[in-house]
Amino acid sequence: MLFIVRMVLLSVHFIVASLVGLVVCLVRPFNPDNSRIAGRLYASLALPILGVRVQSERLPVRPAPCVYVANHQSNYDLFVMGGIIAPRTVSLGKKSLKYVPLFGQLYWLSGNVLIDRGNALRSRQSMAKTTETLRHRNTSIWFFAEGTRNPSGQLLPFKKGAFQMAIAAGVPIVPVCASSYMRHIDLNRWNSGTVLIEALPEISTTGLGPEDVPTLLAQCHAQMQQRIRELDARVVQGDLSADT
Template sequence: MWPYFILYPRSAKNARIASRCLRYLAKLTDMKWELRNGDILTEDRAAIIVSNHQSALDILGMFVVWDVANKMTAIAKKELFYVPLIGITFYLCGIVFIDRKNGKNAYKQLKITTEMLKKYKTKLWVYPEGTRNSNLSTLLPFKKGAFAAAVDAQLPIIPIVISPYHFFTKGKEALILKGPIVIECLTPEPTVGLLPDDVPALTERIRARMDAKYKQLSEEILDYANVEFDKKFSSRLEIK
């Protein structure tokens, strides 16, 4: 895909083309991705999408969303830029690289990015947890950067919750569940009229909504997952 991407470097449309091709990777697994309330993503507008983050496999779910959202890009840690093949592909697709170790520079990059989002009516996918979370019970605390940038640019925030799709037994041994994985879009949160002082409350309000939905989806997944857990393992997966 590089020859085409080079003709339109840094275009968010490149990411959609890549997602259409690469989403077939999901068919190599037993994971069936189901998008709910996808119509929320179809509106031609700039927005910031916030989603929970479980593992590198999240990108398979992003491919499903990308095809519906049309013009969308994402945040990635700057270290990925130096990964052979992947780094240059991400760059050509308009992925935004930030230094997670430098909060001020990361926020500055986000502010620059939101102006481009408004200009080209593009959506930006952010993982506010800041790192991968394999906890079935709850989401990690959210970092405020994406929410502050949304308020500063007066952009709506679209929460997306991905149901848990893997559970860790112990150590590095992991069991991938077979079956459907739900990607649910929640009602967007407007930021028009909000001020910087409103960011903490906005962050906590959205996290609470996403956490409640995550727990609901967790219970739903456990109801139809085709996996037999022993008593010890099952007790570790109890929803609290």
């Protein structure tokens, strides 16, 4: 019963937050800071409604452009990670998102990059344009490098795009790890559970070329997998104190 009540309240909140976000975006369309504002609009009430506590450590905020790489678990990531989006950070999404009522239009007007995965040429053009954004517009890019939702806690192989872009633009990779909340939260409980999120030290791409993509990808994947396991162990053990 509690789950059903939460889903009803979450749906209402989602619609209201989308409408407010659209108003903001219509005033300043395609501003790269719109994503941060929209993320906070979605997360602000959604987390209390869900009964989920998010504890963030070493938040992914840096003054210069970078490529954020995060693990992707479910559609709830919008609420779980929405509150930690750094200023002037946009993401890549499927072109079809543009047609999702309210959210799609907000996503597009927030300055996020829409990729046509069914058209290789247009996809490459979009990636090239995004690389130029990293180089010259003081804007960071957020990637879910697995390319699909994965609640298992065991990272899927990463796609190369984020790492190719980071090397081409000469910007660092910042891994962002979230504990495997889909395995630990229970939305039928008043206190559903806690999600631990941590940004790892940035990985430099200085001096790297296209031939270094596999090594960079493997390094990031290994670091994130290890840290996600550690975060999961802390959740299971109830060790939710700040890890310094």
